[in-house]
Amino acid sequence: MTGDRDKTTHFGFQTVGEEEKAGMVHGVFSNVASNYDVMNDAMSMGIHRVWKDAMMDWLAPRNGQRLLDVAGGTGDISFRFLRRASGARATVLDMTESMLIEGQKRAEAESFADRLDWIVGDAMALPFEANSFDVYTISFGIRNVTRIADALAEAFRVLKPGGRLMVLEFSQLPNAGLQKLYDLYSFNVIPRMGQAIAGDRDSYQYLVESIRKFPDQEIFAGMIREAGFAQVKYRNLSMGIAALHSGWKI
Numbered sequence: 001m002t003g004d005r006d007k008t009t010h011f012g013f014q015t016v017g018e019e020e021k022a023g024m025v026h027g028v029f030s031n032v033a034s035n036y037d038v039m040n041d042a043m044s045m046g047i048h049r050v051w052k053d054a055m056m057d058w059l060a061p062r063n064g065q066r067l068l069d070v071a072g073g074t075g076d077i078s079f080r081f082l083r084r085a086s087g088a089r090a091t092v093l094d095m096t097e098s099m100l101i102e103g104q105k106r107a108e109a110e111s112f113a114d115r116l117d118w119i120v121g122d123a124m125a126l127p128f129e130a131n132s133f134d135v136y137t138i139s140f141g142i143r144n145v146t147r148i149a150d151a152l153a154e155a156f157r158v159l160k161p162g163g164r165l166m167v168l169e170f171s172q173l174p175n176a177g178l179q180k181l182y183d184l185y186s187f188n189v190i191p192r193m194g195q196a197i198a199g200d201r202d203s204y205q206y207l208v209e210s211i212r213k214f215p216d217q218e219i220f221a222g223m224i225r226e227a228g229f230a231q232v233k234y235r236n237l238s239m240g241i242a243a244l245h246s247g248w249k250i
C-alpha cells in the first residue's frame with residue numbers, strides 16, 4: 001500500500017493513520033458540542049474570553065471586512081468580530097455540524113443573522129474561491145487538523161492580497177517548572193471536570209494531550225511563514241499557555 005493510507009499522525013498521544021484522525025476529532029466535538037460553551041468557561045475559569053478579546057484587540061476588525069472563521073464551532077470569534085465592526089460580514093466554517101447547531105441557538109446568532117453564515121466544511125479543503133476574504137481566523141482549531149500545512153495553504157489561498165491570518169491556539173510555557181505545574185492541572189483536573197460536567201472523560205483527555213503535541217510558538221511561526229505569509233509575529237497569552245500568531249498575505 002502506498003500514499004496517504006500509509007501515513008500516520010497523532011490523535012492526542014496515540015499514533016493513528018492520517019485518514020482516521022478527522023473522524024476521531026469529529027467524534028470528540030460531536031460528543032462535547034452541547035456542553036462546549038459551559039466547559040470552556042469551567043476549564044479555563046473564564047480566561048478563554050480574555051484571550052478571545054485579546055485576539056480582537058490585535059485584529060482590530062473594520063467595517064466592510066469579510067471574515068472567514070475556520071473551526072469556528074459555536075461562533076465565539078465571529079460574534080466578537082461582528083460586534084466590533086457593524087458593517088462586517090462573517091462566515092463560520094466547521095467540520096462538526098453539531099457545534100454549528102449549538103452556535104446557531106445562541107442569542108447573538110439571531111441578532112447577527114443578516115451578516116453571518118454557517119457552513120460545514122474542512123479547513124484543509126475550503127469551499128471558497130481564491131482571494132475571497134479580508135481576514136481568516138482559527139481559534140483553538142488548528143491543533144485538531146490532520147495536516148496543518150494544508151490548512152495554512154488554504155488560508156493563504158482564500159485570503160485577498162493584503163488579507164490577514166490570525167491563529168489563537170494553546171502553546172508552550174517558557175520554563176519547565178511552570179510547564180510541570182500546568183501539566184499537573186491539565187492532566188489531573190480537566191478530564192475529571194469533563195467527566196463531572198459533561199459525563200465524558202475521554203474527549204477531555206484528548207483535549208489535554210493534543211495541547212501537549214502542538215508545536216511551540218517559534219516552530220508554529222515558521223510553519224506560517226512556510227505557507228507564504230509575511231510579517232509573521234506572535235504574542236503569548238497567560239505566559240504562553242496560549243498564543244496568538246498573526247501573518248499577512250502580501
Ligand SMILES: C[S@@+](CC[C@H](N)C(=O)[O-])C[C@H]1O[C@@H](n2cnc3c(N)ncnc32)[C@H](O)[C@@H]1O
Pocket residue numbers: 025026029070071072073074075076077093094095096099121122123124138139140141144145146
Ligand atoms: C476547540 S473547538 C474551537 C471552537 C471555537 N473556534 C472556539 O474558539 O471556541 C475546535 C473546533 O475545530 C473543529 N475542527 C477540527 N478539525 C477541523 C477541520 N479539519 N476543519 C474544520 N473544522 C475542524 C471542530 O469540529 C471543533 O468545532
